[in-house]
Amino acid sequence: MDFDKLMQWMEFAKKYQTNDFWNGVFDQTAFNEFMKENMDMNVQDSHQAPQPTRSNFPPIDIYVTPHEIIIIADLPGYLKENLHVSVSGSRLLLKGSPHPLITGQPVVQERPSGDFNRIIELPEPTDAHHLRAKFENGLLILSYHRQFFQEERIHIE
Numbered sequence: 001m002d003f004d005k006l007m008q009w010m011e012f013a014k015k016y017q018t019n020d021f022w023n024g025v026f027d028q029t030a031f032n033e034f035m036k037e038n039m040d041m042n043v044q045d046s047h048q049a050p051q052p053t054r055s056n057f058p059p060i061d062i063y064v065t066p067h068e069i070i071i072i073a074d075l076p077g078y079l080k081e082n083l084h085v086s087v088s089g090s091r092l093l094l095k096g097s098p099h100p101l102i103t104g105q106p107v108v109q110e111r112p113s114g115d116f117n118r119i120i121e122l123p124e125p126t127d128a129h130h131l132r133a134k135f136e137n138g139l140l141i142l143s144y145h146r147q148f149f150q151e152e153r154i155h156i157e
Contacts, residue, residue, distance in 0.1 A: 056118075058073045058096075058118065058140075059073070060120060062120075062123065064146075066146075068143050068146055069126075069143065069146060070141065071092065071120065071122075071141070071142040072142075073140040073142075074139060075135075075140055077101060077111070078096050078098055078099060079099045083095070083096045085133055085140070085142065087122075087126060087131055090123075090126075091121060091122070092119070092120040092122050093117070093118070093120075094119075094120065095116065095118075096115065098113050098114060124146060
């Protein structure tokens with residue numbers, strides 16, 4: 001958390017130490033005013049949906065089965081030639097650039113677009129030569145076999 005945000009939260013806490021917090025908790029109007037006043041949040045344009053933050057794009061699912069780990073990234077509108085995947089231990093890097101479908105001024109734009117760069121913490125480490133990747137119907141599917149480490153007892157001196 002950066003220093004400015006920390007200061008905003010401290011000011012927020014000071015306000016509610018002196019005001020009657022619980023009377024306004026369930027009042028939606030008071031909540032919206034508070035958010036505009038304290039969090040610098042603008043009301044969304046009715047034509048645009050909230051965009052996901054770049055740190056969580058593309059959306060992913062991670063599955064752990066008894067024998068493998070599967071990662072699915074949702075990348076509609078991207079081409080496999082514009083994607084880069086690399087791994088280092090338990091860190092997976094996904095990078096990509098979109099393929100422009102239409103050039104023009106958007107009137108409604110709800111789909112996320114643009115270059116992305118996301119690091120994903122994997123549940124178990126792997127090497128690049130163990131990772132399999134497939135791109136199909138806008139889904140990047142990565143998988144690798146789990147490595148089981150047998151528990152070993154440590155002698156205590």
